[in-house]
Amino acid sequence: MKTLNIGMIGYGFMGRTHSNAYSNVNHFFDLQYQPVLKAICARNEERATAFANQWGYESVETDWRKLIERDDIDAIDICTPNNLHRDIAIAAAEAGKMILCEKPLARSVAEGEEMCQAIEKAGVPNTVWYNYRRVPAVTLAKQLVDEGRLGRVFHYRANFLQDWTISTDLPQGGEALWRLDVEAAGSGVTGDLLAHCIDTAIWINGPITSVTAMTETFVKERTHNLTGKVEKVGIDDACAFLARFANGSLAIFESTRYARGHKALYTFEINGEKASLAWDLHDLHRLQVFDHGDDSLIRGWHNVHVSDGDQPYMDKWWVPGLQIGYEHSFIHQVADFLKSLESGTPCGPTFRDAQATQIVCEAVLNSAKSGQWVNI
Numbered sequence: 001m002k003t004l005n006i007g008m009i010g011y012g013f014m015g016r017t018h019s020n021a022y023s024n025v026n027h028f029f030d031l032q033y034q035p036v037l038k039a040i041c042a043r044n045e046e047r048a049t050a051f052a053n054q055w056g057y058e059s060v061e062t063d064w065r066k067l068i069e070r071d072d073i074d075a076i077d078i079c080t081p082n083n084l085h086r087d088i089a090i091a092a093a094e095a096g097k098m099i100l101c102e103k104p105l106a107r108s109v110a111e112g113e114e115m116c117q118a119i120e121k122a123g124v125p126n127t128v129w130y131n132y133r134r135v136p137a138v139t140l141a142k143q144l145v146d147e148g149r150l151g152r153v154f155h156y157r158a159n160f161l162q163d164w165t166i167s168t169d170l171p172q173g174g175e176a177l178w179r180l181d182v183e184a185a186g187s188g189v190t191g192d193l194l195a196h197c198i199d200t201a202i203w204i205n206g207p208i209t210s211v212t213a214m215t216e217t218f219v220k221e222r223t224h225n226l227t228g229k230v231e232k233v234g235i236d237d238a239c240a241f242l243a244r245f246a247n248g249s250l251a252i253f254e255s256t257r258y259a260r261g262h263k264a265l266y267t268f269e270i271n272g273e274k275a276s277l278a279w280d281l282h283d284l285h286r287l288q289v290f291d292h293g294d295d296s297l298i299r300g301w302h303n304v305h306v307s308d309g310d311q312p313y314m315d316k317w318w319v320p321g322l323q324i325g326y327e328h329s330f331i332h333q334v335a336d337f338l339k340s341l342e343s344g345t346p347c348g349p350t351f352r353d354a355q356a357t358q359i360v361c362e363a364v365l366n367s368a369k370s371g372q373w374v375n376i
């Protein structure tokens with residue numbers, strides 16, 4: 001068994017999901033590599049040490065540049081707010097480290113391109129954590145489309161709805177709330193939530209060729225956590241866009257943090273000539289399938305409980321009928337990354353794949369500003 005020493009930067013929400021994945025992957029997947037929780041890096045030493053103790057990290061760093069300089073680190077895992085992705089990724093690539101970077105790849109296409117060029121020049125293994133690709137029901141949807149079971153695709157429809165920023169008292173900036181600060185996040189729901197929908201859509205249904213969008217910032221000013229002053233809000237609170245795919249299908253995407261009652265409602269539906277598929281994150285282990293080829297007496301939407309050993313990733317888990325959850329998508333991505341090191345093949349989405357999503361996000365924001373269709 002070869003070891004892969006992980007240096008993780010940021011111990012927030014994603015720091016926990018990734019640490020859980022590294023800790024558990026070898027219990028369930030037969031792999032030649034074993035991740036080792038070598039070092040956790042965050043600015044606050046006391047809190048980083050508490051995290052290291054809780055999760056079993058061997059050491060703590062408070063400066064990510066020092067972490068990257070260490071010879072005993074093989075892979076850098078970027079779990080920081082978006083404004084740090086570029087500098088960390090480029091420094092890590094130049095130091096010859098493998099990189100696992102959280103999504104969105106960057107705040108802009110320009111930043112993303114610099115990152116892609118740095119990792120391509122260094123030739124280091126890399127992946128971006130668009131983890132929903134590895135929810136078994138979503139992977140199954142991709143498999144069914146690739147097998148041609150839907151035939152020609154006419155429509156792709158996706159939503160990602162939340163309601164946690166409705167209060168005008170919520171500040172911008174700081175832990176988790178950096179998402180409301182355009183300087184830290186790059187954009188609002190477009191880069192944070194729609195990026196997931198776009199990554200899944202491109203993966204399943206192919207390239208997007210043009211978009212037309214509208215965005216809105218419902219709360220125009222919020223106190224900034226770092227300055228204490230009331231400052232203009234620069235992010236998009238809500239975004240809806242229409243898109244055309246290269247395969248001729250039409251799409252509609254919507255995301256907001258102002259849909260009262262919805263916490264993380266990521267849904268998509270695909271309508272083809274022969275069949276349709278639908279998926280809902282709140283019921284993530286199920287795929288709804290309508291097959292027009294079914295006998296008309298029993299034709300209807302099938303509610304497929306994705307838990308059988310024949311279905312993606314499920315032979316690694318319990319027994320048919322027992323489902324898995326959100327955290328497993330990250331375990332699957334680590335397993336696939338480690339397998340990619342064995343085979344020498346890329347682990348998608350690579351930085352370059354994630355840059356395709358970045359390009360669509362930027363086109364969406366540009367279209368919302370100009371009121372025009374934007375070609376990609």
Ligand SMILES: NC(=O)c1ccc[n+]([C@@H]2O[C@H](COP(=O)([O-])OP(=O)(O)OC[C@H]3O[C@@H](n4cnc5c(N)ncnc54)[C@H](O)[C@@H]3O)[C@@H](O)[C@H]2O)c1
Nearest residue numbers: 010011012013014042043079080081082102103104175176
């Ligand atoms: N794949 C997904 O579904 C998913 C979900 C949530 C977040 N994300 C992405 O993950 C990233 C992190 O988001 P989060 O929700 O974990 O944020 P978070 O606010 O919970 O955690 C961010 C962490 O970064 C650390 N940090 C900030 N500045 C730092 C610095 N200069 N040096 C070292 N550490 C620093 C903070 O201390 C904190 O531990 C973002 O890019 C976000 O878009 C992805």
